[in-house]
Amino acid sequence: MMARYGMLIDTTKCIGCFTCRTACQRQNGLLPDEAFIRFEQREVGEYPDVHVENVPLQCMHCEDAPCAQVCPTGAAHMGADGIVEVDEGRCIGCLYCVAACPYQVRVRNSQTGAVDKCRFCTVSAEQTGTKMCTCVEACPTGCRIFGDLDDANSQIVQEIARTKAAPIAGDLTASKVFYVR
Amino acid sequence: MAFEPIWGVIIASYLFLAGLGGGAFAAATYLRLRTPGCAHLIRYGRIIAPVTVIIGLVLLMFDATAGFHNPLRFALLLTNFGSVMTWGVVFLGLFTIISLIVLIMDLTGHGLKIPVWLDVTGAVLGICVCVYTGCLLGVAKTFPLWNNALLPVLFLVSAVSTGMAAILLVGIFRAPSEFHRSGDFKKFHFFLPIFELFLVACLLFITANSAESAGWTSVMNLVSGDCAAAFWVIFILIGLVIPTGLEFKMLFMSTKEVEESKTGHMVSAASDLFVLIGGFALRLLILTAALPITMVQPWI
Numbered sequence: 001m002m003a004r005y006g007m008l009i010d011t012t013k014c015i016g017c018f019t020c021r022t023a024c025q026r027q028n029g030l031l032p033d034e035a036f037i038r039f040e041q042r043e044v045g046e047y048p049d050v051h052v053e054n055v056p057l058q059c060m061h062c063e064d065a066p067c068a069q070v071c072p073t074g075a076a077h078m079g080a081d082g083i084v085e086v087d088e089g090r091c092i093g094c095l096y097c098v099a100a101c102p103y104q105v106r107v108r109n110s111q112t113g114a115v116d117k118c119r120f121c122t123v124s125a126e127q128t129g130t131k132m133c134t135c136v137e138a139c140p141t142g143c144r145i146f147g148d149l150d151d152a153n154s155q156i157v158q159e160i161a162r163t164k165a166a167p168i169a170g171d172l173t174a175s176k177v178f179y180v181r
Numbered sequence: 182m183a184f185e186p187i188w189g190v191i192i193a194s195y196l197f198l199a200g201l202g203g204g205a206f207a208a209a210t211y212l213r214l215r216t217p218g219c220a221h222l223i224r225y226g227r228i229i230a231p232v233t234v235i236i237g238l239v240l241l242m243f244d245a246t247a248g249f250h251n252p253l254r255f256a257l258l259l260t261n262f263g264s265v266m267t268w269g270v271v272f273l274g275l276f277t278i279i280s281l282i283v284l285i286m287d288l289t290g291h292g293l294k295i296p297v298w299l300d301v302t303g304a305v306l307g308i309c310v311c312v313y314t315g316c317l318l319g320v321a322k323t324f325p326l327w328n329n330a331l332l333p334v335l336f337l338v339s340a341v342s343t344g345m346a347a348i349l350l351v352g353i354f355r356a357p358s359e360f361h362r363s364g365d366f367k368k369f370h371f372f373l374p375i376f377e378l379f380l381v382a383c384l385l386f387i388t389a390n391s392a393e394s395a396g397w398t399s400v401m402n403l404v405s406g407d408c409a410a411a412f413w414v415i416f417i418l419i420g421l422v423i424p425t426g427l428e429f430k431m432l433f434m435s436t437k438e439v440e441e442s443k444t445g446h447m448v449s450a451a452s453d454l455f456v457l458i459g460g461f462a463l464r465l466l467i468l469t470a471a472l473p474i475t476m477v478q479p480w481i
Contacts, residue, residue, distance in 0.1 A: 070320065072266035073257035090257050092248025096266055099187045102475045103324040103328075113246025169475060170321075 004082040005123055006149040006176035009056060011144050013141045013180075016041060016054035023138035027121055034107050036118040037135065053181070056143075059084060059105050059118035060167065061177035067097035067106065076115075082149075082176060083120045091115055100162050102172055122146040149176060186469045191244040193465035197343070198237030199273065200336060201460065203307030204344020206280050208232035210304035212348075212366060213297075214475045219363055220292065221356035226348045227287050230307065231280040233347075238273060265320050269313040276306040311340035318467065325396030326388050326471040335380040335463075342373035343460035350453040353446050361441055364432075369446075371428040374421045374456065376437075381417075381463075393474040402470040412466055420459015427452040 021037040030036070040055045065084045067076040076097045079085035093113035098106045106117045122134045123146075136144040147156035159165070160178050167175035209226025212219050248254045258270045280303055286295050315333030322328050349370065352360040389400040403412045427448050431440055439445050 060437045066322065070264050070266065072261055072264040072270065073254065074260045075257075088247075089251075090254060092245040092251075092254050092258070094245045094248070094266065095187050096264070096317075099318075099324070102473060104184070104473070104475065108246075113250060115246075115247075172475070 003083055003148040004069065004150045004155060004176070005120055005146070006061070006082075006178065007054075007120070007122075007136075008159055008163075008178045008180065009040055009144040010143045010145075010163065010165075010180040011053055011055050014054040014056060015141055016052070017140065019140060020056060020135035020144065023133045024118070024121075024135050027134055031110060032114075033110055034116070036105070036107065036116070041089050055168070055179070057103055057105055057168065058177065059101075059120075060103055060173060060177045061070045061118075061120060063174035063176065066100040066102065066173060070096045070100040072096065081123065083123065084117075085119070086114070086116055088112070088114045088116065102169065186474055188244075188468050190465065191240050193461065193468050194243070195237040196243045196317075196464040196468075197461045198233040198240070200311045200314050200340030200464075201347055201457075202232070202234035202237065202280070202341045203276065203310035204340040204342070205233070205347055206276070206307040206344070207304040207311075207341060208284075208345045208348055208366070210300045212363070213300055215365060216274050216363055219352075219356075219359040219366075222348055222352045222363060222366075224287050224292070225351045225355070226344070227280065227284045229344070229347050229351070230303075231284055233324050234273065234277055234280070234306070234310070238277070264364075265313065265316050269310070269317060272306055272309040272313050276303065276310050278393050279303040280308060307344075307388045308337065308341075310342055311337045314340070314464075316349070318471075321473075323395075323475055324471040325391040325393050325474065325475040326384075326399040326467065328371060329384070329387060329391075331380060331384045331387065332467070335377065335384060338373055338377050338380060339463055342370065342377065343457055345370040345373070346453040346456035346460075350450055350457070353450045353453070357441070357446065360446075367428070367432060371425070371432055374425050374459070378417075378421050378425075381421075394395075395472045395474040399470050399472045402472065408466050408470045411462060412470075416462040416466055419455050420462055424452040424455045424459070427455075445468075 015037060016144050018039065023072060024036050036058055038057045040057060043050055044052055044053045044055055059180055061082060061084045063082065066085060068078055072094065073090045073092055075087045075090035091114035093108065093115060095115065097115055106115050108115050122136050125134065135148045145156045145159055147154040149157060156181060163180045165178035165180045168179050192316065205226045209223045212223045214228065224464060242249055259267060261267050283299060283303055286292065293314055312333045315336035318327035319332050349360065387401050388396045402408050431449055435445065
């Protein structure tokens, strides 16, 4: 049966150390100027109770992926298990997907000119049990949970319910990445 | 993160040249039906159309780096008919073919044998190309400055205006007698920048009041922010207001002698050149000033 993979990111645990981003770059062999995770930081609260909130942003693997809708070559497409994929061999680098993505998380590879983004590579650990250093495993504070959103017994589904995690921008798109704020 | 415009000068040039080419062909077809005696002006339109569109397409391919390195990938452009860009490729491809056939027939002395239906089909495709350049941006839902129905209309009017200006600009120097006889065409051309001014005003009012604050921010970028000098001086003043003033003087306030004098020619040429500058500035400004709704911090 097909899974519907998603991720939960608990920003209340995030210390903004960028380990997830670095792990992702190593895991996927990215260029130094190519990162699939983008950090936004902002001050929240009122004096004297003020703190910095770190929000790691990445491809939300939207079920109604705007990037796949506009991609003229079919390079950006909905793959198996609800993972939005980029077929690098089809990408012409027109950047139409970059304009369509509401989250500004698609990056252009400065060497090939093709566009890329989070691949949900943790899925291979989930499926084959391969140990690897993904954003999920690398996070020192355990911010991230990965799993099947259709499996009611999965840790991610239970944690989303418990923490009332929600997509970062409401129903802007049907995002499969959920945030605890 | 500060938002960097996704597309810059190269894509602005492509949008400008594609519109100019489509507009020039439509204008040449109008001339053919309305004043068939202006054979030179018609020919200039038929030359300008494929040349500008092809230059635009080369720029586009150059900007699409991954495709530029692997040209066979461009064949895949016809695989997703849900994408506006795919439709644009269809329109651009058919338009280029028809405009080249018409041009070759004209240049080989078969100009009189070009069937009306071929010219009209080319003109319709040319207009589709002009509208497509606006729809291309228009479907990006998160940019209020782009995601509205006014933009394709504005781009169409601007494209036809620049296409006509290009024909007239060449005509002034190469076929002055035909230029003098094309009063109808010039009057039509005169009204386009005025119409464009109204469309720009509507676009800004509607966008500034869109539900998302990014609409307001984008408009402020244009009228009082980083893009303000270019917007007011290059686009509004040089691109629209001055050509309207100059053309008004030449068409309605000048004697035939002044109109046909060397000074008159220079004034008309300046006006047409300004229209072209304004057309390019419009595309670049629209690309540069637009902000996505998710860029303004409070959303996260």
